[in-house]
Amino acid sequence: MAAFTIAAGTGNWFSALALGVTLLKCLLIPTYHSTDFEVHRNWLAITHSLPISQWYYEATSEWTLDYPPFFAWFEYILSHVAKYFDQEMLNVRNLNYSSSRTLLFQRFSVIFMDVLFVYAVHECCKCIDGKKVGKELTEKPKFILSVLLLWNFGLLIVDHIHFQYNGFLFGLMLLSIARLFQPSIFCLWFKPQGPRGFLRCLTLCALSSFMFGWHVHEKAILLAILPMSLLSVQKAGDASIFLILTTTGHYSLFPLLFTAPELPIKILLMLLFTIYSISSLKTLFRKEKPLFNWMETFYLLGLGPLEVCCEFVFPFTSWKVKYPFLPLLLTSVYCAVGITYAWFKLYVSVLIDPPVGKTKKQ
Template sequence: MAASGAVVGGGGRGGRLGYLSLALGVSLLKCLLIPAYYSTDFEVHRNWLAITHSLPVSQWYYEATSEWTLDYPPFFAWFEYALSHIAKVFDPEMLNIQNLNYASPKTVLFQRFSVIFTDVLFIYAVYECCKCIEGKKAGKELTEKPAFILSILLLWNFGLLIVDHIHFQYNGFLFGLMLLSIARLFQKRHLEGALLFAILLHFKHIYLYVAPAYGIYLLRSYCFTANKPDGSVRWSSFSFLRLIALSFIVCFVSALSLGPFIALNQLPQIISRLFPFKRGLCHAYWAPNFWALYNALDKMLSIIGIDDKWFGSAIPTCSPALCDSISNPHLYCDSHVGPRGFLRCLIVCALSSFMFGWHVHEKAILLVILPMSLLSVGKPQDAAIYLLLTTTGHYSLFPLLFTAPEFPIKVLLMLLFTVYSFSSLKTLFRKEKLLNWMETIYLIGLGPLEICCELVFPFTPWKLKYPFIPLFLTSVYCAAGITYAWFRLSISLLPGPAVGKAKLQ
């Protein structure tokens, strides 16, 4: 691994100060966003504060005064419980279960600052990931430049800024746990990486998407102590003691999280809250994935009169079991190529689950974009896929911020982040052409799409009769780009020559 001092902006203390300056700058920006619009997720988390503070543990997963019931794993419930003891100092009324949609100024300040403060873990995790960057040569410039770019791509990520600090969620510290676990695996601290990921799963179960990559990589790289020259495992080197150590970590964390609820015979109730399959295949706002294209095709076929009398639609519907089978990419997880291969498999797991999963939310694209940032500074092919994913995926989040005051904010922030992403990666791979003409035209097309959806459509007579058209166009257009990126990323798993200026060890 590269020397710890050579991280961002210079070696040793200067590098750390430069990194802290970047972190402080984005934290100040988050403070400026405090008065911005917030979504129903703000009330969701206020309600969870009230539930965990006011009720005994035995009632947490049964309480249903609000429609926003507790549906995250137990560690997140305990996280809300811990926050609630600080919240009561700000405004005890926010902890009253009956105070639905309560949002006093002190409540807003507390909830906003709680997200900003817990992002400290994300800041530390990004720092650790930057330490895993090394240059092709020993020169300072090659070592520091990719790490500096990576730090900005992660710390100033547009999607994370608007989802957490405008829309309102706590993704920052959760992604901090994931990035820190990835960094520990790159540093060959396998047990620590496994522990962090196990804890993460019991904070938010969406990270089950990438569990296959973790499981197979840990078995291959940690439980097998030697590999053959072709990368395959030596069965004689399998260590049962190491397998027991990994199993103990998983069982211990699971027992700590679920144990109290198993003792209360509430495990089925928790599972029903965590996996509400009755919600339907697609979220109200279609995530830009395969099902958006599938549904669009169904609508078009229905319009021209093609309607299947057995299925009630032009094309067959899908079940949760089928979604799980086609989105579970175990075959991708051949991670004998080392930590970088593990990271690539993790990203494909996340993107495949986003593409084909049941009731996927549009915000889940961040589970792909953030780890993809680590690959983007290593190879030009990965940088190209990253630019496609991050531009299209971030634009697909625009409908989350639909109020007029946030329009210039989201446009300006995305433009700044996108321009930096393109310019910095183009500078890093100056001898490579990152995007072809077709990809370039597709991304340019996001501009006219935004003008039509935000500036033209509201003044047309179709607004009242067809209010869903902007969401429909955004989901389908972005789904085409993300599907294309998924194909390119899947193909990148095939063996090929390593190319690039920087790599993750």
């Protein structure tokens, strides 16, 4: 509950948002989980049962410990809590071991570690200026940013359905960004560029790394989506880029959840998040030009027919046996177009936008 009391200065609404998303995460506990569930269980067993010298050499399971030492020590600490839930999960030879207590521990460990992410979001909200403050709470940039980060669709399905520990790691990233925006000697080092210029470049670098092969996992798109959320509530142009990036980037995560029971869950959660993102940012920048042109609108609407074809039409065609990879191919190519387009718009904005506090004439 500590995560829900940190926002006293911001108001009860932040606590409500954090509590609400935590309850949603609890409801997702029984859902499908990927092989990463067994990966992390095995790492718990390795770090708990073996001396440090054997951590990176133990190969009883195919899921050997291959993350940096920081994460190995993280698993070691978790293992000392796990032993109170089910000691058998810490046996290296219990391959593919699963029990109700193991499931609860693994799921709740991810939820608990999100406390750092919640705190980081709270700190990031302090960095948002109040120039565009609406009369209603739901129109305030800080409220919108909190929803975009705390209820991020991609982070929900990757961590709390697919199963990983990205939340607290992204929390460290957002906390670092928040500290750059806060007055200090360190921020002065970035004075010529400004912290927002730094954030824009950071987002561009993360997106470039994702596009050009630095990381092959789909979840890496979140490295760009999350910091882009901070920019989206400050400027209409950035809001437009964010909406294109987050919609296509999140849809590209759909193949991670390929089981039938999770189909309505992922569709509903993405629809809710996407509709909120578009409507809230349109309201925030209603006095400026539309966030999408006709081409962008047509492209984003095309995701609907694409989903219908891949999930509801293709399985009943003769191509399902001959070309089983076709839906994944179509999804990847279609999303690649949108992400590339967002990257190009962000790249152009980095080059031509004036520094914060200066006009284009200056």
